[in-house]
Amino acid sequence: MGNYPRIGRLAGSNAVKTLMPAINELAQHVARDVRLMEVCGTHTMSAFRSGLPQLLPRNVRLISGPGCPVCVTDTNYIDAAIALCRRPDVMVTTFGDLVRVPGSPSVGGSLERERAAGGDLRVVYSPTDAVAMAQEHPAKKVVFLGVGFETTAPTVAASILLAAKDGVENYFVLCAHKTMPRAMEALLQNQEVKIDGFLCPGHVSVITGAAMYRFICEKYKVPCVVAGFEAWDMLKAIEMLLAQIAEGSAKVEIEYSRSVNERGNVAAQKLLTEVFEECDAGWRGLGNIPRSSLAIRAKYARFDAAKALGVKFEAARPDPGCRCGDVLRGVITPPDCKLYGKACTPTDPVGPCMVSNEGTCAAYYRYEKRAV
Ligand code: SF4
Known part of the structure; x- marks a missing residue:
């Protein structure tokens, strides 16, 4: 337990004292190996920070999936953003997580390096800040890097509607927004890793509603529980998943009921529908x-x-030694990558999973083992 700063507190908490006996009993009852995948970067960080995986029974394993939006964004998008940053007529605006993600080795560097070399790159807190920058800098083409899941996309849709309303002609979005359910389905279809249940993302589900996971339960007979972000939320969701597995059912349940319901945020969904349409796209590690x-x-x-x-x-041409794709599919854990903790560290990352605050390699490095 030594590498888990909060595990002592977590292990002694009332929630754990209440939940762990039930979890242990259910795990015993199931009596086989169970793999539960979390598909949310915030869950990944919360799990590692709290030491939750260490509390679970031996036959229950939590694996991290493609829940970090920066991590699943393919290298060719970073390359395109770098190319934009090299244009003197363009100002690139983005959230901070993307700045240090390396592009293809052939392109070289990252947005951070472009900024150091004189590129006009600004970190913003909201896409509407980028619209304001476009208004302040009419000689520049201001591009916001639209990366994120259903949680972020409504704010980007709102920024486009704002720019349209205010007649801002020099605001653009380089769109790489992704939606979660089809990626979960892709993981189930390729069957590389057996997944017995999903801890579904809380933030995404606030927008979409929990009903969108129903097809996973019906078609693939895999239980889904929408979980909140505290360690006890995740433990409760794990208990709910194990209970479903034990009774042989597969349904959508909501642990995070203080924020999530079946329908989601209808106003945000309307924004998405107004501005965006579904499309096929490449995911790092998962392909098209x-x-x-x-x-x-x-x-x-x-x-x-x-x-x-x-x-x-x-x-897309990621670094050939980087195994972020395998990490994102839950096929390996970070130390299985030869670069982990050696050529790839948070200060000198090779892949996005070591850069992002929600990346599995970063979480593992920070809370599990500093190096191998
Ligand atoms: S340790 Fe680095 S190079 Fe290896 S998979 Fe993780 S981010 Fe990619």
């Missing part, structure tokens, strides 16, 4: 997944950086 992403509708094409600024996406 049909209907797994959001594209800007033709009606708002003038805000689409790919179309309006002629951005070209080359084939």
Whole structure:
């Protein structure tokens, strides 16, 4: 337990004292190995920070999936953003997580390095800040890097509608928004890792509602529980998943009921539908997944950086030694990558899973083992 700063507190908490006996009993009753996948970077961080995996019975394993939006964004998107940053007429705006993600080795560097080399890169807290920057800098084409799941996409949709309303002609979005359910389905279809249950993402589900996971239960007979972000939320969700597995059922349940319901946030969903449409897209490690992403509708094409600024996406070429793709599919844990803790560390990352605050390699490095 020595590497888990909070495990002592967690282990002694009332929630754990209440939940662990039930979890142990259910695990015994199931009497086989059970793999539960969390598909949310915040869950990944919370689990590692609290030492939760160490509390689980031997036959219950928590594995991390493609829940970090920066991590699943393919290298060719980073390359395209770097190319934009090299244009003197462009200001690139982004959330901070993306800044240090390396592009393809052939392109070299990251957005951070482009900024050091004189590129106009600004970190913003909201896409509407980027719209304001476009208004303040009319000579620049201001591009916001639209990366994230259903949680982030409504704010980007709102920024496009704001720019349309205010007649901001120099605001663009380089869109790589992704949606979660089809990626979960892709993992079940490729069967590389047997998944016995999903801890579904809390933030995403606030927007989408829990009903969107129903097809996973019905078609693949895999239970889904939407979980909150405290360690006890996750433990409760694990108990709920084990109870379903023990009784042989597969349904959607909501542990995070203080924020999530079946329908989700209808106003945010309307924003998404107004501005975006479903499209196929490449995910790092998972390849092309049909209907797994959001594209800007033709009606708002003038805000689409790919179309309006002629951005070209080359084939994705990640560092050949980096195994982020395998980490994102839950096939390996970070120390299985030869670069982990040696050539790849948080200060000198090779792949996005070591960069992002929600990345599995970063979480593992920080809380599990500092090096191998
Ligand atoms: S340790 Fe680094 S190189 Fe290896 S999978 Fe993780 S991020 Fe990629």
